[in-house]
Amino acid sequence: MTKARLFRLWLVLGSAFMILLIIVYWDSAGAAHFYLHTSFSRPHAGPPLPTPGPDRDRELTADSDVDEFLDKFLGASVKQSDLPRKETEQPPAPGSMEESVRGYDWSPRDARRSPDQGRQQAERRSVLRGFCANSSLAFPTKERAFDDIPNSELSHLIVDDRHGAIYCYVPKVACTNWKRVMIVLSGSLLHSGAPYRDPLRIPREHVHNASAHLTFNKFWRRYGKLSRHLMKVKLKKYTKFLFVRDPFVRLISAFRSKFELENEEFYRKFAVPMLRLYANHTSLPASAREAFRAGLKVSFANFIQYLLDPHTEKLAPFNEHWRQVYRLCHPCQIDYDFVGKLETLDEDAAQLLQLLQVDRHLRFPPSYRNRTASSWEEDWFAKIPLAWRQQLYKLYEADFVLFGYPKPENLLRD
Numbered sequence: 001m002t003k004a005r006l007f008r009l010w011l012v013l014g015s016a017f018m019i020l021l022i023i024v025y026w027d028s029a030g031a032a033h034f035y036l037h038t039s040f041s042r043p044h045a046g047p048p049l050p051t052p053g054p055d056r057d058r059e060l061t062a063d064s065d066v067d068e069f070l071d072k073f074l075g076a077s078v079k080q081s082d083l084p085r086k087e088t089e090q091p092p093a094p095g096s097m098e099e100s101v102r103g104y105d106w107s108p109r110d111a112r113r114s115p116d117q118g119r120q121q122a123e124r125r126s127v128l129r130g131f132c133a134n135s136s137l138a139f140p141t142k143e144r145a146f147d148d149i150p151n152s153e154l155s156h157l158i159v160d161d162r163h164g165a166i167y168c169y170v171p172k173v174a175c176t177n178w179k180r181v182m183i184v185l186s187g188s189l190l191h192s193g194a195p196y197r198d199p200l201r202i203p204r205e206h207v208h209n210a211s212a213h214l215t216f217n218k219f220w221r222r223y224g225k226l227s228r229h230l231m232k233v234k235l236k237k238y239t240k241f242l243f244v245r246d247p248f249v250r251l252i253s254a255f256r257s258k259f260e261l262e263n264e265e266f267y268r269k270f271a272v273p274m275l276r277l278y279a280n281h282t283s284l285p286a287s288a289r290e291a292f293r294a295g296l297k298v299s300f301a302n303f304i305q306y307l308l309d310p311h312t313e314k315l316a317p318f319n320e321h322w323r324q325v326y327r328l329c330h331p332c333q334i335d336y337d338f339v340g341k342l343e344t345l346d347e348d349a350a351q352l353l354q355l356l357q358v359d360r361h362l363r364f365p366p367s368y369r370n371r372t373a374s375s376w377e378e379d380w381f382a383k384i385p386l387a388w389r390q391q392l393y394k395l396y397e398a399d400f401v402l403f404g405y406p407k408p409e410n411l412l413r414d
Helices: 002-034 054-074 097-102 117-133 175-186 216-237 247-260 264-278 288-293 300-308 325-329 342-355 374-381 386-402
Strands: 081-083 157-160 165-168 189-191 239-244 338-341
Touching: 117 338, 117 342, 117 386, 157 175, 157 216, 165 175, 239 325, 239 342, 247 264, 247 300, 247 374, 247 386, 264 288, 264 300, 300 386, 325 386, 338 342
Parallel strands: 081 189, 165 239, 239 338
Antiparallel strands: 157 165
């Protein structure tokens, strides 16, 4: 009986010692080993998108053994999806409603970095950091620390460990194609047994599937108590980037794509409550198709009412398509290395791919033509009361100021 108790005690102590040893090793040597593929000064200097071979196989094995061990140890491995073959995505037919709303332009471009782009990036980052440190600009969550951000609010930070990149995606800012680029860079999805190499061959329905991306909010499941520590190491070592656009134009774009096109999910979840609350419709069709046929659509004024209604966020946070960028990407808690803008997408995309040292292997996909023009703002807001416009600006003021967009004075005065 005594021997059995001693054996059990030895087994417990030995197991505890091994777990402690693993944690200590990972915290000191393991994390450094995990980041050997990135340089200590940005940008990453390793070879991107390499051709498979025996030497590369050994390199990948060496780089990933600690991560693979922890995945198995913590019982949370990340699975890749072997997706069916699908031809390169094609734009909608010319003249169709979707083409009109989305505005495709799939012509190839040869955007090159101009001499002043480095200075432009420095200015954008300086403006952002300056207003984050300036007490004259106040907005919710500005003063909180990174550790105070709930895990659920870190879902927009996509990590590529192969090239040392972190992308915070903002819906309605070319995020579909940037997600495609991240899938190609990380090799996170398989196509006929091999990782995708052409971003446009990745089907749209898989691009926005959460399982296709490693995001910060998944770290807890994967790394447990080490998750915040690893996030901070990656934020320090990796190149962090996001793309933004004029906040009011982004709202117009979100409205057009979600409420001018038949979208069953957005009809049931958002359009039906808006039509009932702000358009006095009590009996509504069960589907978006039926509603569109009956001429029942949410107006832009209804949408603005919804955004300004204080009850809206009491029920749930804003949907990601119209949630403020500062709430999606936490620019005052995360020191971004690159701030791209949709208004200069082609030039910024070329510059960023060069910064990541993948420009010889990968080009940013041709995208929508400039998409919802800023000149449309006056037309879209013409029937919106001045008081509503002023309230809406206050709601999105932080995004205007942090990212250097001028205050739309012509919309905010009589």
